[in-house]
Structures are given as C-alpha cells and as structure tokens.
Amino acid sequence: xxxxxxxxxxxxxxxxxxxxxxxxxxxxxxxxxxxxxxxxxxxxxxxxxxxxxxxxxxxxxxxxxxxxxxxxxxxxxxxxxxxxxxxxxxxxxxxxxxxxxxxxxxxxxxxxxxxxxxxxxxxxxxxxxxxxxxxxxxxxxxxxxxxxxxxxxxxxxxxxxxxxxxxxxxxxxxxxxxxxxxxxxxxxxxxxxxxxxxxxxxxxxxxxxxxxxxxxxxxxxxxxxxxxxxxxxxxxxxxxxxxxxxxxxxxxxxxxxxxxxxxxxxxxxxxxxxxxxxxxxxxxxxxxxxxxxxxxxxxxxxxxxxxxxxxxxxxx
Amino acid sequence: xxxxxxxxxxxxxxxxxxxxxxxxxxxxxxxxxxxxxxxxxxxxxxxxxxxxxxxxxxxxxxxxxxxxxxxxxxxxxxxxxxxxxxxxxxxxxxxxxxxxxxxxxxxxxxxxxxxxxxxxxxxxxxxxxxxxxxxxxxxxxxxxxxxxxxxxxxxxxxxxxxxxxxxxxxxxxxxxxxxxxxxxxxxxxxxxxxxxxxxxxxxxxxxxxxxxxxxxxxxxxxxxxxxxxxxxxxxxxxxxxxxxxxxxxxxxxxxxxxxxxxxxxxxxxxxxxxxxxxxxxxxxxxxxxxxxxxxxxxxxxxxxxxxxxxxxxxxx
Numbered sequence: 060x061x062x063x064x065x066x067x068x069x070x071x072x073x074x075x076x077x078x079x080x081x082x083x084x085x086x087x088x089x090x091x092x093x094x095x096x097x098x099x100x101x102x103x104x105x106x107x108x109x110x111x112x113x114x115x116x117x118x119x120x121x122x123x124x125x126x127x128x129x130x131x132x133x134x135x136x137x138x139x140x141x142x143x144x145x146x147x148x149x150x151x152x153x154x155x156x157x158x159x160x161x162x163x164x165x166x167x168x169x170x171x172x173x174x175x176x177x178x179x180x181x182x183x184x185x186x187x188x189x190x191x192x193x194x195x196x197x198x199x200x201x202x203x204x205x206x207x208x209x210x211x212x213x214x215x216x217x218x219x220x221x222x223x224x225x226x227x228x229x230x231x232x233x234x235x236x237x238x239x240x241x242x243x244x245x246x247x248x249x250x251x252x253x254x255x256x257x258x259x260x261x262x263x264x265x266x267x268x269x270x271x272x273x274x275x276x277x278x279x280x281x282x283x284x285x286x287x288x289x290x291x292x293x294x295x296x297x298x299x300x301x302x303x304x305x306x307x308x309x310x311x312x313x314x315x316x317x318x319x320x321x322x323x324x325x326x327x328x329x330x331x332x333x334x335x336x337x338x339x340x341x342x343x344x345x346x347x348x349x350x351x352x353x354x355x356x357x358x359x360x361x362x363x364x365x366x367x368x369x370x371x372x373x374x375x
Numbered sequence: 376x377x378x379x380x381x382x383x384x385x386x387x388x389x390x391x392x393x394x395x396x397x398x399x400x401x402x403x404x405x406x407x408x409x410x411x412x413x414x415x416x417x418x419x420x421x422x423x424x425x426x427x428x429x430x431x432x433x434x435x436x437x438x439x440x441x442x443x444x445x446x447x448x449x450x451x452x453x454x455x456x457x458x459x460x461x462x463x464x465x466x467x468x469x470x471x472x473x474x475x476x477x478x479x480x481x482x483x484x485x486x487x488x489x490x491x492x493x494x495x496x497x498x499x500x501x502x503x504x505x506x507x508x509x510x511x512x513x514x515x516x517x518x519x520x521x522x523x524x525x526x527x528x529x530x531x532x533x534x535x536x537x538x539x540x541x542x543x544x545x546x547x548x549x550x551x552x553x554x555x556x557x558x559x560x561x562x563x564x565x566x567x568x569x570x571x572x573x574x575x576x577x578x579x580x581x582x583x584x585x586x587x588x589x590x591x592x593x594x595x596x597x598x599x600x601x602x603x604x605x606x607x608x609x610x611x612x613x614x615x616x617x618x619x620x621x622x623x624x625x626x627x628x629x630x631x632x633x634x635x636x637x638x639x640x641x642x643x644x645x646x647x648x649x650x651x652x653x654x655x656x657x658x659x660x661x662x663x664x665x666x667x668x669x670x671x672x673x674x675x676x677x678x679x680x681x682x683x684x685x686x687x688x689x690x691x
Binding site: 068069070072073080081083084087088092093095097098099100101109110112114115116117118120122123153154155156158159160162169172173176177180184187189190191192193194195196198199200202203204206208210212214 | 413
C-alpha cells in the first residue's frame, strides 16, 4: 500500500468529524487546529466556563519539509516553528505557547542540537509563542533523519475561531500575498506567518469572514479542503492569480509551501492589509452534480479540475 | 560525545530556569509540565485574565520506552498516552486534551497505523484527555522505528499546580503504590496514571503538599530532581521502601518506570487513597555541605549515594 495514501486515510479515519464524546471539544481534529474549552473533566461546560484554546501538532521532517544539508539547522528550526504558527493564523488565533519534541540524527553534536533548539526558541519567542516544553531524543539508527514535532497553543478571536468549513455559495475567494515557486526559492524558509493579517481580517470582516485555511499543500488541494463535506465548488479564475516573481499559473496552483491565507467572504474585502496584498481569485458556488470537481480552474476559456493539484508530503 | 549526555545537557540549557521573557509563562520548561496563562500576546496578564493551562510534550520510542515487537501496537499506544498523563498527575492537574504526532516504520500498513492511533484515541478518551490533534508521517528509511510524540494539556488545581521544587527541610517523603521491577513485568504497560490520587492528595493536604514528581527514571534519580537548585537533601530509609512483588530494594531504587507519585509534605499524610497505598519512605533535610549527595539511602546502618540511581533513556 502506498504510504502517502495511508497517511491521509489513517488520519481521516481517526479525525472523522462527528459527535464529540467530550463536550469540551468545540472543534475536533480535522481543521488546522482543534478548539477546546480548558475546564476539568466533569466540570460544568457552558459558554462561561474556562477559556477557549486552539491547539494543533505538526511535524517537520528532513527530506520532506526541508532539506537540512541545504539550509542548515537555524533555517530548519525557523521553519519548524513558522509553519505551525501559520496554522494559528489560518484560524485567526493569537499565539500562547509552543512545545517541541525532536528526534535528531545519531551524528548530531550537542552544540548542533543546541543550535537547532535555540533557533526554535528564538523564533517562537519572536512571534509571542514562547517555547514552554521540549523533549530531545537521538535516533538509534544511523540513517534516521531530523524530525521536529511542534505543538502550538493559541487563543481564538473573542467571537470564535475561523473554521475551514463555513463557506457559502456566492462568497468571494481571496488570497494574501503571492503564490507559486515557494519551495524552489527561499520563501518557504523566510515567510512571515500571517498572524497579524488574519487578526486584521477578522476584525474588519467580522461575521462576513466565512472560512479560512493556510496554503501549504498547494492552492488546488487546499481550496478543495474548504468545500469538503459540502455541496459547494471553488471556481478559480486563472488570470486573477497573483504569481510570485519567477512563477507561473501552474506553480501558483500546485506548488504549495506559500503559507498564505486562503479565505472566503461575502461583501467588500480590503485590497491590502498593511504591506500585504489581498487578491480576489475566484468564488464559491453550488456544485451542480456530485460528479463535478470540487475545485475548477477557469483559464483561456477552458475548465480544469485542479482539486488534486498540489504536492503530496513525501513527494519531494 | 555521548548522545545521552547530550540529551540532558541540551535540554538543560534550553530549559534553564530564570526570568521568563513572557509574563504569560508561570512555570517554564524544566518541570513535568509548563504552566501558562492563555491570553493573547500583549493582553493584560493579571491573576484574573485567561485561564491557567498545564502543557507538556514527551516521546515514546520503540526500543527505548517500549519494545513494539514484544508488546504490540495496542499496548504501545496505551503507554504513549498513560506516561504523558502521569506528568499531569505529578502536577495535580486534570486532563483537558491530547495531541499526538507519530513517525511510523516504512513497513507499517494502514491498518496497523489505524490500530495504533485508535488505541491512543481510546486510552486518551478514557482518561478524559480527548485526542484533538494528530499527525502521521512515514520514515523514509527502512530502519526507522516507531516514535510517538504526545502533548498533553491540563488544568491545574484552583490554587496552583504542584511543582517539583517546593520541598522544605523537615518534610516527610512519600510514595504511592509500590516500586521496582516495572519494566521486567507488565506494570509499565498496564499502570494507571495517578490522576485521581494526585487530586485527592492536593484536596486533603492543601498547602502542606509541597512538591511532587512522578517516578519514571528511577526513585534515586527522580528524588534528586526534587532537591535540584536547593540546599536540601533527600534521605531514603531502605527498610521503608514498598517493593513490588518480585522486586527488591535495589530494584525499587533504580528500576524506574513505576509512574508512581513521589511527594513531600509536612504534617500528617493519609496511609492510603482509595485502593492506593501511600508510604512514608524518608524525609528532606538541609545538606551539610555542597559535596554531600542529593539523595542518600540509609540501609543496614550504611549510607549510599543513590542520586544517580536510575536508568538512562536509551540504555535499554
């Protein structure tokens, strides 16, 4: 069986949405982050008790999400943290804390391990997500590669986190910044998680901000996540896509690693947030039949199914 | 350089106690769990704002913390969760949620990965720590072994978590349950995290419960953690140690994997908590000189330095 197929299918089965057995879980696994109410088990779970907390875990693996020999420990550590912070941005949350566990190669010296952890600690502190927990283990096999598992904790906006699944027919589809070529260039190592922009969007649009996700797997694939479990379809207008310098339409649709916000909203949306551009790139409509693709790219008068356009983790 | 020495030294340097730059971090890394206030960055951090949250991360690695080929996926999944819940117990916390990221061997089928995650999910739910986030990746090398990184979230008692470092000279030293032989037998796979017992202790003893830790590395080593950064010494009375059936004094002091509570308190302490025994095994006193061992075992009229008695992760 194909390992990549396994990965998605196992997580999908474990994270199957449905009735949560525990009333404290407001949003279960399956979104960028989960949303939980921080009260003791058996306690009164009402809208007033405890605080709401966003939490999620993600891994950075050498050879998949970063090439350690090419970029070095400091950049790898930065990316381990920033890609997880991007998940906070996707839910319009604000960071609280970070926890990291790492398994490092047999040959890594203490000084190198320290450089890695110092990088993660500094980047986490910079984004107001202080590193409060860490664990370090060495691979037992000489071939084992660096793997950092990063948990992020955040608080949602006071009127609730922005989920993936709130889009409505007629919504506009928008993206921050530019898309494409992020992996080939330095963008995937240097991007700024869109934390401030997400909070601004939520503050400006309020209830009109219907759904949001960050683009890591590629625009096509991540757009399809927005309309999962719905009768909706994403329509991308090719000529509207903001391509990163050196990239083209195909790169913008499938390269991934952009860590830009992709969101749907009704009504007027600002064209920029501070120095960050916001571009309308399409819309949401009802799907005519279940057979229709979930994400359609309109370009030069033709329609393309791009709902699977993106890169599989592990394919690089 | 010895990897094990590295591991402790790197974490020690990263987790060095001291002034926290972020006022939301009440207890930083270095204890069983961190304690953070869940408010947005820049928000008013006072005693009223947000909620207090305990958070920590730990790893379960095949060949170090469990032998997958001997115990199977279900038992490995159980232990991944319960050993992290034991950290919650050590701070007298009550579980809120669990997040897991796993790297699994190349040869693991989708059905096997599902069995592992289902086990973790069920065990987490059983202890009221619902699994709210998961990530799964496959090793890229055929020699890579199972590694589960588990983050636990919990709420502290209303008047504050129990730290490792609160012991006072004159305190009695106590342990729940029995010690020794946990790895050789089934105990390390079947133990119940002492969550209820820890809450009961806190409720009964209140301010008289001074410090607590769970015994994972071995009584000698974990007892030494209680008096780190202090001028105190732990005195263990050999004849008082409650040995697990089939174990002896040496096993009780150094075997580890007991996941029992080790705590210090002043005044009277109950001899049992429900079905769980509580045994006084020694006391805390001032160290006469800095050269004296941090943990002293008195047995048959002799004194033994057991402050390093325990097992190094990776030594098995």
